[in-house]
Every structure is written in C-alpha cells, then in structure tokens.
Amino acid sequence: MNRKLLYFTIYILAFAFSSQLYGQTISSGELKKLDSLPKLEQVKMLSAWCWKNREKNTDEAIQYGLKAIKIAKAEGYDKELATLYNYVGVLYQHYKYEIQKGISYYDLGLPLSLQVKDSVEIAYVYNNLGDAFYKIGNIPLAFEYAKKSMAIFERLHNAPGIAYSYINMGELSRINEKYNTALDYFRKAIALRQTFNDSTGIASANLEIARTLLLKGQTDSAMYYFRRSLEKHEQIKNKNYMAYSMQGMGDVFLRKAQYDSAYVYFKGALKLCRERKNPTGEIDSQLGMAKVLANTGKEKEGEQILDEALVNARKSKLTPNILKVYRAKGEFYHQLKEFRKSSGNYQNYVATYDSLFSALQYQTLSEIKDRFQMTEQLNRVHQDLKAKQKDQIYAIIIIVLLLVLSLVLVLRHRTVSRLSAELLQSNQSKDKILSIVSHDLVSSFNALLGTSELLMEDLDEGDMAGAKSNGRLIQQTSEETYRFISNLLTWARSQQHTIRLYKEEFDLSGLLTDVKSMFDNQARMKEIQFRVNAGAEVMVNADKNLLQIVLVNLLNNALKFTNPNGTIDLSIEMKEKQVKVSVKDNGVGISPERMAELFKSRTIDSLPGTGNEKGTGLGLFLCKEFVEMHGGEIHVNSAEGKGSEFWFTLPLA
Template identity: 30%
Template sequence: MIRVLFGCLLLVSVFPLAAQQEPDASIAWYESFFQAGKRRPIEKELEQATAKLRQAQAQNDKPAEAKALKEIGLIHLTRAHTYEVALGLFIRSLAIEDSLDLKREQIFSNLALAEAFEAVENHIKSAERLKRAFAISEEFHDPHYYVLILNKLGRVNASLGETEEAFENYELVLKYEEPLDQPQVEAEALFNLGHLYTQQGKYTEALSHHKRALALRRAIHDRKNEAVSLNDIGELYHLMKNDAKALANHIVALEIRQELKDKQGIAESYNNIGVLYFGKKNYSRAIANLKLALDAGKGLQDQQQMRRSYEYLSYSYKELRDYKNALDSKEQYLVSNDFILNAENERELLEKENRYELGKSEAKIDKLETDRIQREKEIEAQKKFRNVLFVLIALSLVIVVLVTYLYIVKKRSNQVLQEANDKVQLQNVALQDLNATKDKFFSIISHDLRGPLNSLTSFSGLLINHTDSLSKEEIKMLAQDLDKSLKNLFALLENLLEWSRSQTGQIEFRSDKFDLATLLEENKELLKAQANNKKITIENTCHQEQPIYAHRNSVNTVVRNLISNAIKFTPEGGTITLGIKPQQDHVVVSIADNGVGMSKDIVAKLFRIDTKHTTKGTANEKGTGLGLILCKEFIEKNGGRIWVESEEGKGSVFLFTLPVSKN
C-alpha cells in the first residue's frame, strides 16, 4: 500500500508545483491549534466555538457546522486532552463533509483524527487517516497539502519503526517544499531526517542534516528551534566522542534558552552540560551545572529533568566521596523515578481507557468508511451507466449525422448535376448565339467589304480604260472618290481588327489613371482636318482636368469612332460638342451633334451585331457597321455603359460613363 502511495506521489510530481504560491488559509487555521503561545482560557475558546456551532445549526449551514465541530474537537485534543470527545466531534464533522463531498475539509478532518490516534499511541490508525488525507489531497495537486501531510506521516512511520517509509516521506517533503520556499518546513524535515540517521548510527549523515536545519532556523530567526538544533547537535557530537564540540553546542543552546527564558530548555541544557563534565571527571563543574538544572526543573516540576539531575548528582558526589549528598541525591532520584513510573502507569491506564473508548468510536469510523466506499461504488456505477448512455446517445447522433450528411451529399450532388446541366444548356445557347453572331459578323464583313472594293474596282477601271477621255477635273474627282473608298476600307479594317482582338482576349483591359479632358482634346485635334473639309466646328467644353481610371487605348478608340460618326452625320456648317459631366463615382461623356438625327426604330438597332443597319452620311459617307458595336464592347469592358439620345432632324447625343476610381 505504501509503495503504491509513493508511486502516485512521483506521478503527481510532474505537475507544476509552484502553480499555487499561497497556501490554503485552512492550513494556517488548522496548524494554529498546535502552536505554542499565549492563548485564551480553554473555557472561553470552547464557549466561542460552541456559539459558532449553534449559529451554523440555526442557519442550517452544514459546512459551517462541520468546521465548528472540528474546531471544538481540536480544542479538546490540544488543550483539554479529552481524546474521546475530540474523536467523536471529528467523526461528526467528517460525516457531514462526506455527505456534502467537501474534499478540502475532509483533508483536515482526517488529519485531526490522525492526531487523536497518535495521542493515544495508536500509530497504525493514525497512519491510515494520514494516507486517506493524502489520497484526497491528490485531487488538488497542491504541494502545501503534501508537505503538511508527509511531515506528519514521516513522524508516524518512524514511531511504527517503518524507517524506510519515514525516509521517503521526509525526502518527498524536501522535494515538494523546494518551489514553495518555506524554510521552516524544510528545516523540520531535515531535523527529522537527522534523527532517523542517528537511530541508524549514521552520525555523519545525521550531523549534515542537523547543521542544514540549524542554518535555516538561524536564517529565519527561529531562536527556540535553533536552540533545539544546537542541543541535538551537541548530543550527536557526544555520541561521536567529540565532547569539546558537544559542550560548545550545549553552551550556545543554553545561552539562547536563557535569553528566551525557556525554563524547560534551560534544565535540559544544564543537565547535558553537567553530564559532559561528569564524563570528563570534572565533578565539581558537573555538580554546579546539575544543581542549576535541578532548580530549573523544580520550577516547572519537570520530573524527567529532575530525575536526570538527581541521578548524575548522586554519581558525582559518590566520585568525590561525599556519600551523604550522594545518598540524599540517590533517594531523591528514586522518589522522582517512582513519581514518573506512577505517572506513566496512570498515563498508560488512561491511554488504555482512551483506547477502549476510542475503539468504540472506531466502529463509527469504520461504518463511515464503509458508507463512503459503498457510495463511491454507487457513484462509479452511475458514472458507468452515464458513460454507456452517453455512448448510445453519441452513436445515435453519429447515425443521424451520417444520414443527414448522406442526404445533403446526395442533394448537393443532384444540385451540382442540375447546375452542370443548366450550364451546358447555357453554353449551348451561348454557342448558338456565337454561331449566329459569327454568321452576322461575316455577313457584315462581306457586305461592307464588297462596297469599298467594288468602288475601288470601278474607279480603277475608269482610270485605266478612260484616262485619255477624262478631263483633269474628272480625274481629280475620281481620285477623291477613290481616296474616300480607301479611307472607308481602312476604317472598316481598323475596327474589324480592334473588335477581333477584343473578342480573342488579346487586349488586356488594365485600368490606368489618365486625364479624360486631354484625351478629348487630342481626338479633337486629330479629326479637326476631317471636320474642316465639311466646315464643321468641334467644340470641347472641358477645360479642367478630369482624371479617370480606365484602359486608355480602348477609350481613345471609342471617342475617335463617335467623333468620326458625328462628323459623318452632321451637315456642312454644323457643330459637334464634346462634354464631361462628373457624377458621384463616375463621369458621363457626351458627344453631341446637330446632324440628321435618328428615329426610335434606328436607335433600337444600334449597338447590336444581330441587326445590320448603316446610314449614309450627309456627304454620302458610308459606315463600317462595326464602329458602334466596338464602342459598346470597349465601354462595357471598362466598367461603363453607352447609350444614345436622338431625334430625327435635330441631331444625336452619344453618351457613355467611365469610373473615376480604380475600384
């Protein structure tokens, strides 16, 4: 059992021990009952604790009731030494805590029970309670609990003769104490280890541990325990036959005890010094120190120290041949010895009575333990049932999720399949539209190319066959017509090339920032000569910069086409007006003329490749048929839209929008 306990200890050690820097306040409360010092009369303490108990019972505050019961029990244990009463109170407290599953409180109830059993020298039962306390404390991973319990368990194991287990207890105390930085706890563990090594005759190891304990007690100015360490070091040196060092340590211990007015400690130190002088056959100094020890012992009625003083006084007087004082001392020694024996007999009788009475209470503890084990079994069974139930619920949920998932997957697959079918149908429709567009496109090309080419053929034929019969003016007129046909053919091919590049994705419509007003002005200057031939005025009303984000070349093509169309359909002496109107996130560009205008039917057919419509200009100029289609394509690729407002005989206004920001 003990091996398993310490195996668990080693597993616990992997947790970060310094996680709790501050000890539980309950530890200080519990240990305050075992600390020496001035305290109020026991009647007052019992009265106050009983008042707490009554208040808790009146308020039905079970945790407070358990704590009050424990407090009364600790007063009976440490002050009144009525162990049976204390044990009964601890059992009642533990029963309440067990029923409420108050784990931390159970630790201290078990510690208190262990102290009560140890007080009547039932070390086996004490060890059982301490192990139970430790098992509960493992749930909290708090090293403050570990060092408290293990220090007490080491002491009990030492009393049981379980030296190896006691060593393990104290070594673990040192291990768990290290991150807590509690020198007093470390000093106590080292002091106890020193005693264990002394019992084994390992004086060197014992001396090393006692000196480390002494250094710690000096560092924290624990003067009383410093004197205790010096006294034990002196005794250890005496065992090692080094009486000089033994005497030096006892003298320092005596000085501290005199400073603290510790009469019991003073009696012990004087006796130890007297014994050392007796061993050195310095009987006079031995007697002097033994008498001082006797005076201190008499003041406290400490029969143990008085007996030791009388014993060595008798030996010393005998060696000095002072037989009268030797005999008197011997008689006093026998009196003290009888007193001690009678006291021990009475104590043993009382302890037997206490053990008998406590034996009755042990049945209650055993029943409490049995109930606890049975309750734990029931809880474990409930946990197993709950776990099985959770597994079944989890499996049901998994099945539901799987069915739902399969349904969703099937539905999604059907949806994907439907979308694919719809996409295929749309693609088929698009392909049909593309084929129709291609047919229309080739129809336009064939029609529009045939006209300029026929004209070129006719004009060239006239020039070849009738050069001699044509006048100079007729030749000039034919050359002008030939030039018009060539320009018309060039415009057609240029638009055709641009449209083809757009359709095949060879034009990357990347937006760049540029000034739209400058672009309008450049196209005005470019087409000015063409307009002057028809005495047409081009006015640019934009005199301020207008930055936009668009593909400059495509916008330039649109503006050039629209101005060319306006020149074509504006009579001599007409006016073409270029304008820009800024809006919130775009600009509206307008190219207006006061030309022939268009009917609503003609407007509806513009910008469409599936309807072929061309109109001759005011000077019989022919259209290419692709210009407006190309304009619509380019404007939409730049994120804008294009439309026309027109009325027959009043001219037309072509408008399109372009974004002013990159987004």
C-alpha cells in the first residue's frame, strides 16, 4: 500500500502542474517559493518540472533534473534519485541525442533502483538501456535488456511498461527480418495502450507498423499507417515523429517512382528535424532526397546532399549514422555507374563497420563485467535476494562463456583465412600461439567453471565472505581472459594488415580519463593511486578505438607490475606540433635484458604481475604498431625496483 500511495502522490503532483508547466519556463518567483518547501517536496516538484518540460524546453528540463539530483544526493533520497537519473538519461538520449551520456545516467540509476528494490524503476531502466543500445547498433545487449525489462513488467502486470516492451521486442524482431513477429508485437502494444488511452504511444506504434509493412513490400498498407501516424503526431505536435512519418511516406512514393511527391515529403521531414536539432532524422531525410535526385538526373545536387549528410553523420559521433551514409553513397555512385567512387565508399563502409564491431565487443564485455560487480555488491547488502542473484550470476557466466567462445571462433576464422601465409613462414610463432590458446584459455575456462560452482555453494550456504572472494576471482579471471583474447585477436589482424585507420577529431584528455575509469576498481583492489595531469582538452585527429587499445594496454601493464599502495601517473604534455602521453609507475621495473626485447612481435613471453596477473606479451607490440600507424613514436624508460615510464607521441589535430 505504501508504494501505491507514493506513486499516486507523484502522479497527482505531476498532473496538478502539467497544464501550466508543459513547455513553459518556471518563473523566478516560483523558484524562490520552491526554496521554502521541505527538501523532499523540492525534489518531487523539480522532478515534475523536469519531465513536463522535456519536449519544448529540454535544456531547462535538464537543469531542473540536475538541481533535483543535487538535493536528493545530499539528503540521501535514494528512491527519488534513481528516478531522476532515469529521467535525465531519457532527456539526453531522446531529446539531446547524446546516447552515451544517457547510458551513463542509466548506469547511475540502476544500482540505486536495485538497492531500494524498486521493481518498476528497474524495469524502466532496463527498457531504456535496451533502447539506447539498439540505437547505437549493439543488438545483443539491446535484446538482453529488452527481455529483462519485459519479464519484470509482466510479473508486475504493469500495462504501460509491457506496451513499451512490446515496441522494443518488435523493433528487435524487425532488425532480424522477422516481420510478422514484429507486427504482432506492435499490434499488441496498440491494443494494450487503448485500454489506458495512451494516444502518444498508439501513434508511435502505428509508425512502427508502417515501417515494417514497407520492409515487407506492402507499400499501400504502409502508406495507410504512415498517414495515420502523421495525423496523430500532428495532433500532439510531436515534430520528431511527424518527420519520421513523412520520411516513410517519401520512401513509399520513391518506391512507386513518384519522385516529386517523394522529394516534397523528404524535404518537409528535413525541415522538422532541423528545428528539433535531430541529427539522425536529418541524415535520413537527406539520404532520401539524394535517392530522388539520383533517379531524376540531378546527380550533382544529389552528390552535394550526400556530402552534407556525411558531415552531419560525423558531427553526430554515431557510427551507425556514418555507416548509413557510406552505404547510401556506394549505392548512389553504383546507380550512376561510377564504380570507382562506389567501391571507395563501400570500402569506407567496411572499415567503419570493422571499427564499430571491435568497439561493440569491448562495450558488451565491459557491460557484463560492470553488471557482475554490481550483483556481487548487492549480494553482500541484501541476503534476502539470494535466489534472484543466483539466477543473474548464472546468466552472466553463460553470457561470458558464449562471448569468449564466439571470440575464439572469430580468432580461428581470421587466423585460417587471413594469416595462413605468414603463419606458414613462422612455425615457431604459430606453435607458441597455439600453445597459449590450448593451455591458458582452457585453464581460464576451468577456473571460471570451478570458481562459479564454489560461488553457488557459498551463496546456498550463506557464506558471503567466501562468495565475495570467489566473485573477485571470477572477475579477475574474466578480465585476464578478455585482455588475452582481445590482444591475440588484434595482433592476428595486424599481421595481415587488415586494420585500417579511421580518423576523427576528438579530445585526447577525455579519452585518457575514460580509459582510467575502466581500471578504477582494479586499482582500488590493489590499493594503487592514479594521479592524472591532463589539463584542458587536447584535440587530436586519430583513430579513437586504436588509441583506446594503446592506453588500455599501457594502464593494464602499469597496474600489473605496480605493488600495492603504489602510484601511477598519467599525463598529457604539449610539445610544438606534437602531444606526449605518459604512463609512469613506481613498480618493479624492467631489467636491461628484457627492455631490449620489448615491442617485438615474436617475443610473446610474459611475466606474472605483482598480483600474479597473467598476460601474453603482445600488448606492447600492438601499442608500437598502432602509434606508428598515426605517425608517432613510443618509448620506455625503466630501472629494476624503481618503476617504468612508457610514453608515446602523436601529431596535433
């Protein structure tokens, strides 16, 4: 009853202010009045303002949300704080189109929702995470979170949540070309939303039905639903979805060779997307206009629009957008029989996809590791959730094993198909690699399986100290196995020269901070302190994914060979037209004999770390190759017992 009463209170508060708050700036007088209210009422009021202003005054809505977060954190209102993190995440994802920033707020809200046992909020966070990963192209993670969200909503009989889940599951079914299954999900969502009169949700479901019918080739039926979607979104003045509906109508006219009508709708959609500062919608509209121009003999205009779309895609920093443009340009030039330009754009598409695939692999494993650590902490705090936590641990272990096996298959395929010539020339290197795969990987699997069984026994017996110890061992083994396979796979690709630079302009200081945060937990476990001296932003023009691999390997080595209670200094220094990045530790150091063998591709022996961490010895060779691909240099200075400093240089943007 208390939970229902709380939700009812929040809903009444929101609706009481909705007519005067939606799309309006809050006056200074109202803000002053707010300060006189109790802290909890301030949080609830700001939360309502944040959500109600999300469509027309997004920036102000974010400010209200951040102000409420600051109060809730100071006062310890964990339940309200979890909801606010979710709200702000939605604002960044859906209204500012900063998906990664949205995910960061969902990640802050999820552990709080789990801690206060708010099942509804947990389900909504899972739902939002699934939608976010779908938008950035990580379909496996999107599917996992969509399933988790639906399971919780169905158990709670939460009709609005179930309807959201139907939409997500429909989109995922459609991307796997299961069109009839997708249509069933969308129609179920409409039927359910009609029971609680959700006109906005019904309109969006109509749009998804139209998109699915178009993919099935049923253009007339698709046009019917696109028109219904446009009418309903015009009524609620949702410009983004009006634009999406007009894009769909343009696609239908394009298929019917009614080019004038198609162009009008694409151009109208472009105008709406620019008003809402929606980069993805703007790009989709431009690609539709380019297709029309290619079919009407206006090649130069079409080429200009495609170039503008590519600029917009790069500004959006969303790799799926860049992929769409390269593919569209390839098709455009192929249609014009300019095969050289077509081939060049398809090659760019393949290179970009390869870069995205590597990033998504790392993202997926990082997400699994983060969720595992979160579950381990909650085991210690909430022993009454042991059954649920046990299921989560089993699921995580299964996913880890499946991902590791898939990486092994990828490694095997690439080794056989791309590296066969060089492997035949170097039997010694081949035998060494096979020895590592057969021994260390099997050992890691055995350690994971054995330790997970012990973890289950500890949980059944209520031995939380043993569970904590075994959980940390599983975490450490998983990290070592991932880095081992990642370095081995990347090394194999580099030997066949299949890695290509995909340069973009970005802040190197921000990347260094992001990579450092990946190792914060590991540093805390070894009681090692990071000291960062990065200064203001340093813009470089480089391949962000390859430099991330370099920094990950250097930081991992520093942690590996630094004793507990040690320090690691990370710094960025400007030198004329170059930037110097340094990773310095006060660990065990390197002998002169071993220093002479560093950065060599055929030296793959690796010493255990101060915490008995394992490695392959391939990491430093990869660092050298990737830095030199950028026109930079990498160096080392070390003395036994005094620590080591690795640094590399890059040209400035």
